[in-house]
Amino acid sequence: MMNNPPVVSTAAPVVVRALTRQSVPYTPIWLMRQAGRYLPEYRSLRAKAGNFLSMCQDPDIACEITLQPLRRFALDAAIIFTDILVVPDAMGCPVEFSEGQGPCFNQPIQTLADIKQLRGDTALDHLNYVFEAIQQVRVALPAQQALIGFAGSPWTLAAYMIEGSGSKDFLVARSWIYKNPSMLHQLLARLTQVIIEYLNQQIISGADVIMLFDTWGGLLSSEQYQLISLAYMRQIIAGLRRQQADRYVPVIVFTKHGGQWLNAIATTGCDAISLDWTTDVATARSMVGSRVALQGHLDPATLLGTRQALEVAVRQVLADYGDGSGHVFNLGHGIDRHTSVEQVQYLIELVKDHSRKYHLDEIDARS
Amino acid sequence: MMNNPPVVSTAAPVVVRALTRQSVPYTPIWLMRQAGRYLPEYRSLRAKAGNFLSMCQDPDIACEITLQPLRRFALDAAIIFTDILVVPDAMGCPVEFSEGQGPCFNQPIQTLADIKQLRGDTALDHLNYVFEAIQQVRVALPAQQALIGFAGSPWTLAAYMIEGSGSKDFLVARSWIYKNPSMLHQLLARLTQVIIEYLNQQIISGADVIMLFDTWGGLLSSEQYQLISLAYMRQIIAGLRRQQADRYVPVIVFTKHGGQWLNAIATTGCDAISLDWTTDVATARSMVGSRVALQGHLDPATLLGTRQALEVAVRQVLADYGDGSGHVFNLGHGIDRHTSVEQVQYLIELVKDHSRKYHLDEIDARS
Numbered sequence: 001m002m003n004n005p006p007v008v009s010t011a012a013p014v015v016v017r018a019l020t021r022q023s024v025p026y027t028p029i030w031l032m033r034q035a036g037r038y039l040p041e042y043r044s045l046r047a048k049a050g051n052f053l054s055m056c057q058d059p060d061i062a063c064e065i066t067l068q069p070l071r072r073f074a075l076d077a078a079i080i081f082t083d084i085l086v087v088p089d090a091m092g093c094p095v096e097f098s099e100g101q102g103p104c105f106n107q108p109i110q111t112l113a114d115i116k117q118l119r120g121d122t123a124l125d126h127l128n129y130v131f132e133a134i135q136q137v138r139v140a141l142p143a144q145q146a147l148i149g150f151a152g153s154p155w156t157l158a159a160y161m162i163e164g165s166g167s168k169d170f171l172v173a174r175s176w177i178y179k180n181p182s183m184l185h186q187l188l189a190r191l192t193q194v195i196i197e198y199l200n201q202q203i204i205s206g207a208d209v210i211m212l213f214d215t216w217g218g219l220l221s222s223e224q225y226q227l228i229s230l231a232y233m234r235q236i237i238a239g240l241r242r243q244q245a246d247r248y249v250p251v252i253v254f255t256k257h258g259g260q261w262l263n264a265i266a267t268t269g270c271d272a273i274s275l276d277w278t279t280d281v282a283t284a285r286s287m288v289g290s291r292v293a294l295q296g297h298l299d300p301a302t303l304l305g306t307r308q309a310l311e312v313a314v315r316q317v318l319a320d321y322g323d324g325s326g327h328v329f330n331l332g333h334g335i336d337r338h339t340s341v342e343q344v345q346y347l348i349e350l351v352k353d354h355s356r357k358y359h360l361d362e363i364d365a366r367s
Numbered sequence: 368m369m370n371n372p373p374v375v376s377t378a379a380p381v382v383v384r385a386l387t388r389q390s391v392p393y394t395p396i397w398l399m400r401q402a403g404r405y406l407p408e409y410r411s412l413r414a415k416a417g418n419f420l421s422m423c424q425d426p427d428i429a430c431e432i433t434l435q436p437l438r439r440f441a442l443d444a445a446i447i448f449t450d451i452l453v454v455p456d457a458m459g460c461p462v463e464f465s466e467g468q469g470p471c472f473n474q475p476i477q478t479l480a481d482i483k484q485l486r487g488d489t490a491l492d493h494l495n496y497v498f499e500a501i502q503q504v505r506v507a508l509p510a511q512q513a514l515i516g517f518a519g520s521p522w523t524l525a526a527y528m529i530e531g532s533g534s535k536d537f538l539v540a541r542s543w544i545y546k547n548p549s550m551l552h553q554l555l556a557r558l559t560q561v562i563i564e565y566l567n568q569q570i571i572s573g574a575d576v577i578m579l580f581d582t583w584g585g586l587l588s589s590e591q592y593q594l595i596s597l598a599y600m601r602q603i604i605a606g607l608r609r610q611q612a613d614r615y616v617p618v619i620v621f622t623k624h625g626g627q628w629l630n631a632i633a634t635t636g637c638d639a640i641s642l643d644w645t646t647d648v649a650t651a652r653s654m655v656g657s658r659v660a661l662q663g664h665l666d667p668a669t670l671l672g673t674r675q676a677l678e679v680a681v682r683q684v685l686a687d688y689g690d691g692s693g694h695v696f697n698l699g700h701g702i703d704r705h706t707s708v709e710q711v712q713y714l715i716e717l718v719k720d721h722s723r724k725y726h727l728d729e730i731d732a733r734s
Contacts, residue, residue: 277588336538
């Protein structure tokens with residue numbers, strides 16, 4: 001259950017305040033994959049640095065990439081530059097990223113022995129580069145800008161570790177549900193344990209918000225989603241030390257293609273649900289009421305369209321949420337690499353300009 | 368709107384009766400992609416026949432492949448062996464299928480001129496092989512086994528034609544919504560017109576059921592799903608001559624990842640909704656009530672699991688639908704190529720054995 005009510009300072013970053021449904025003067029915004037290939041400065045750093053994983057593993061580079069979009073744009077949060085698959089890698093299931101290929105595990109998990117060999121608590125010793133990068137970013141970032149830490153959901157990580165790579169439908173991994181359920185649950189439990197400690201260490205290192213990326217939860221049946229994905233995310237949320245002495249660290253859950261299950265997600269104790277681009281904010285708000293905040297859900301394809309279409313879409317998302325706090329503007333999925341920097345700039349201006357009218361009562365209430 | 372009530376003969380195939388919610392003695396079953404690579408006889412024919420498209424274009428081969436699974440299994444329906452992309456091909460946007468690559472359009476749609484050059488009514492002259500195959504199958508098939516004809520939804524076909532190939536997220540095609548909406552709607556309108564005539568000709572040729580495959584509708588936002596995909600499927604359904612002199616031809620709509628939108632789909636005038644594996648039958652039935660029949664939704668991954676897990680899953684789907692007609696058992700997605708023939712055999716036995724108790728009142732009512 002949620003630790004109610006969280007103690008959130010009025011000086012907390014605006015994203016933290018919105019995620020805990022405190023009053024804010026405008027709808028804050030950050031963008032999934034905001035540090036990425038659509039940015040020329042990212043591409044030039046990547047061309048020098050070589051492969052993706054080594055960039056994640058170098059705290060200086062990870063810090064630099066994390067900050068790149070915040071130098072260009074009036075974003076309200078940074079998200080630490082790393083990948084969800086560094087966790088399996090640290091547990092002893094090595095991942096490779098080859099250009100244009102996506103992630104690859106050359107030794108996918110196949111047996112119980114494979115699972116038992118995975119590192120537990122000691123995996124964290126292999127993730128110090130993430131904690132160091134978080135510390136660096138938090139020092140460099142103005143106090144009003146939140147730093148978001150994150151992890152993949154246990155099911156999402158297990159799906160990659162069993163499948164061995166990305167996949168359209170992760171059918172090898174999904175077949176474990178009906179073939180090796182006990183092995184699958186042992187793997188999920190082990191991942192859950194590591195993720196809790198990993199995220200708590202991110203919080204200690206300076207993360208202001210934690211997000212769980214359940215990228216492949218939407219590939220499960222309703223029943224299995226609850227058992228295989230949601231149950232373990234619930235355990236993780238319960239294990240996080242969100243209430244720190246000086247601050248409260250809200251948790252966001254993102255299940256891609258999870259629109260059918262928002263009510264269930266709202267019961268996990270999370271502070272906010274991130275919506276993909278297929279589930280509109282008005283429907284979501286009517287489903288979850290004021291139990292949790294919402295993040296999302298602009299279609300990343302709008303960033304490839306005209307300025308006019310972008311404006312229409314942005315105003316719709318804001319109107320769909322309507323008056324009051326509890327909304328963090330974001331995309332429903334990561335920014336596409338072909339997005340223009342100008343269009344991102346325009347998006348952020350639109351949100352700042354058009355969101356203030358939905359927060360007038362809050363400003364009045366505070367003054 | 369639906370032509371209510373359809374006039375369905377008591378001698379109609381059991382699938383047709385279930386899709387129109389007439390009494391049936393058991394829950395009929397067929398399987399998406401039941402004629403396919405998991406069957407040794409399919410693989411051996413494919414090894415001889417060469418490429419996939421030429422197999423679709425040869426009515427004798429298409430008929431033979433359509434009938435293969437019905438020789439092995441006690442299935443209640445055949446589905447004509449063809450591909451949704453033969454329609455763009457016939458319209459003058461050539462498709463290629465290369466082994467292991469998926470479909471490819473070497474001249475994707477890019478301009479209004481490309482759209483205007485597409486064949487309209489004359490496209491049907493290039494699809495005679497489909498109609499001939501349907502005629503052959505209908506002659507060969509016992510009267511109690513239904514023959515299912517089908518087409519892709521306009522949005523799904525447009526997505527391939529614009530993107531040029533399969534894609535994880537069809538972002539090029541989706542960007543048209545925000546960049547070239549008028550061109551996109553012209554393409555969708557043209558496809559809609561051809562699909563109506565194509566499906567009516569399938570009905571005349573002997574198809575007993577029509578299914579619309581909206582494979583990529585689930586990649587749209589709620590609002591755009593209505594405008595870009597559902598609106599055109601609604602037009603198609605209105606344009607189909609379902610009530611023939613001697614029979615009624617029900618229409619099934621399948622939107623993969625469309626679980627959020629079942630209520631909207633039920634308003635299209637379709638007779639049945641096919642559920643993917645993520646939306647459970649109990650939730651779906653409570654959403655759509657008795658407005659439409661339901662098809663689905665077993666997870667294809669269960670066919671890769673143990674016999675015991677398969678039995679549990681099958682019984683759950685049947686119990687979730689509960690008493691009464693209006694359910695056609697199926698998978699929530701196509702059979703995976705690694706599925707064993709024995710497991711398919713067992714699935715069909717399970718459905719026949721365990722479904723009768725949900726239809727006892729109907730048998731009593733008829734006797």
